[in-house]
Amino acid sequence: MKKVSIIIPTYNKLMRLRLALKALEPEVDENVEVIVVFDGCDKVVIDHFHKLNLSYKPIEIINEHNIGRAKARNKGIEAAKGDVVFFLDDDRIVKPGYVKAHLELHEKGYGVVLGQRNQLFMKESDIVNYYEDTTDLFDYCEQNGEIEKYVFGHGATSPIRWMNFFTGNVSVDRKELLDVGCFDEFFTKWGHEDLDLGIRLYLKGVHFGYTTRGNNYHLMHESNFDNKREQSALNLRYMIGKYRKNFFVRTMLRLLYMKQSVFGVRISRDQMAKFEMLSQE
Known part of the structure; x- marks a missing residue:
């Protein structure tokens, strides 16, 4: 079985991050590692992270200053030991079977797998409560999640499939990542560092796949509307x-x-x- 590294950059979104990590518990075993890259986070956030009650221990990388998502993810890639690298945001709840659904396509020869992404509106108090008890969390996600529309043409042979390369839910063969040079570190502000990587993987001829079973749910927050x-x-x-x-x-x-x-x-x-x-x- 292929080994997996899940890379999550984060910046001061502790409540969402800890629920995202809690939701990953069923996915983590001896073949799956989770790497959290703290990108200029406040010390209090990191201190609280160290007190989280999880069934696994995430690998942590701490950047004292905010260096941007491209550099932060590259630091995660450097530390990764997996054959397949998953990119996940710190405000995403994964559906059970998330890792398996992606890996099934990687085993078939796809170098990039795009997962279905859903938007989820949840009260801050519920985000806290579901961390304490995840019993009904996935039922809530199923009932309230709204599917995000992909750009037309996410099929394996579409000439614009690279426009759907979003790091909120994507996995990539680590060798292919290294061959194209990972993320372009010019990108220090918001936007399109993932799209740029998707272009380079597409131009290299890497096969893109898409799964509707490797779902995750985006916990919407205020900055999404900036x-x-x-x-x-x-x-x-x-x-x-x-x-x-x-x-x-x-x-x-x-x-x-x-x-x-x-x-x-x-x-x-x-x-x-x-x-x-x-x-x-």
Whole structure:
């Protein structure tokens, strides 16, 4: 069986992080390690992390200063011993069978596996309570999760499958990661360091697979509704220059740049209203 490394960068989201780690308990065995990269977190967050009651002991990497998600994940990759590297965010609850569902496709020769991602609105008090008792957690996720729409064309042969490479739920053969140079450390602000890695894996000819069984649930939070237009635009301009010799990729990036320039990033009035309603309860 392939060995697995699950890499989670985190920045001061302790309540969500600890629930994410709790949900991983059924997934962790002698073949699965969890690496948490603290990226400039407050000392009190790390102190509380050390007091968590988990059935396994995560490997921890501590960056005293915030270096950004690209560098943080690369530090995780350096420490990883797994044949397959899973990228997970610190606010994602994985569904039971998550690791197995991804590995089934890796065993069939897929170098990249995209998992289904769901949005989940949960009260802060429930996030705390479910950490103490996870008995009904996954039923709650199933009943309340809303499937995130992928960009059209996430199929294995789609020419735009790289546009669905999101580190909220993706696994990659470690050798393929190392061959393309891991994450580009130019990306220090928000946005698209995962998309960039997906492009390079796609251009290398790595096979992409997609599973609806390797689900996870994104615990929505306030910063999801920030309009990160300037940071996104900076990174997209960099990528347009980086891939200027590939007409198709450059064109798709330009279209994405124009779309976000007009409509912004991650803005949904319905989702914002739902989040605000939960916050007031």
